Amino acid sequence: MDLAKNLARVRPLLGNATLVAATKYVGTDEIAQLAALGFLDIGENKADAYLEKRAALQNLPIRWHFIGHLQSNKAKGVVETIDVLHSLDSLKLAAEIQKRRAVPLACFVEVNISGEPAKNGVEPEALADFVRELAKYDKIQVIGLMGMAADTPDEPRIEASFRLLARLRDQIQRERLPHAPCEFLSMGMSGDFKIALRCGATHVRLGSILFRNEA
Numbered sequence: 001m002d003l004a005k006n007l008a009r010v011r012p013l014l015g016n017a018t019l020v021a022a023t024k025y026v027g028t029d030e031i032a033q034l035a036a037l038g039f040l041d042i043g044e045n046k047a048d049a050y051l052e053k054r055a056a057l058q059n060l061p062i063r064w065h066f067i068g069h070l071q072s073n074k075a076k077g078v079v080e081t082i083d084v085l086h087s088l089d090s091l092k093l094a095a096e097i098q099k100r101r102a103v104p105l106a107c108f109v110e111v112n113i114s115g116e117p118a119k120n121g122v123e124p125e126a127l128a129d130f131v132r133e134l135a136k137y138d139k140i141q142v143i144g145l146m147g148m149a150a151d152t153p154d155e156p157r158i159e160a161s162f163r164l165l166a167r168l169r170d171q172i173q174r175e176r177l178p179h180a181p182c183e184f185l186s187m188g189m190s191g192d193f194k195i196a197l198r199c200g201a202t203h204v205r206l207g208s209i210l211f212r213n214e215a
């Protein structure tokens with residue numbers, strides 16, 4: 001794996017979007033290498049791995065994103081220390097954040113845009129009420145929406161999911177809620193980030209395209 005080369009290939013495709021490196025595939029050496037190359041937005045998806053890597057790298061000016069599903073019983077230590085949460089999807093987790101945070105946490109509300117009922121995320125129909133409800137938690141700032149498309153080769157279907165998320169973001173933004181400026185869209189992974197960027201992604205979460213390809 002040549003990380004610098006992979007980054008050089010991906011970066012010109014991103015425009016102004018923020019690359020959040022999904023580092024579950026790699027250890028602290030690769031994260032330090034990313035930071036040295038100027039990529040400081042690091043996303044972990046498991047509480048234990050996050051806590052370990054953060055402790056090992058605390059001298060680096062990394063912005064830590066938590067991108068995976070976070071169960072409220074695993075929130076301790078995580079919500080106090082992360083910079084951005086991409087997966088706020090329940091009031092139970094919101095209550096944990098409220099309890100543990102000293103200063104407001106920048107959160108993406110995760111929306112289930114896959115069309116598959118078993119997936120994580122607030123259902124699109126329930127989103128507006130969910131976001132309004134979050135006004136009660138002054139430690140939560142809703143900076144945007146996050147969604148994952150279905151894992152399918154059907155590109156029109158993926159695009160429809162991302163367009164839906166963009167529309168939902170626009171709707172929330174129009175409410176001008178002080179706790180939910182909702183500017184950003186976290187969508188797109190290695191297999192579908194080009195589609196996501198076409199649909200207005202402001203944050204793409206990339207892992208395998210950076211860390212997995214040979215040659």
Ligand SMILES: *Cc1c(COP(=O)(O)O)cnc(C)c1O
Nearest residue numbers: 022045067189190205206207208
């Ligand atoms: C692993 C992961 C990604 C990146 O996936 P790739 O397909 O490897 O780019 C993005 N988001 C979340 C939540 C992940 O766990």
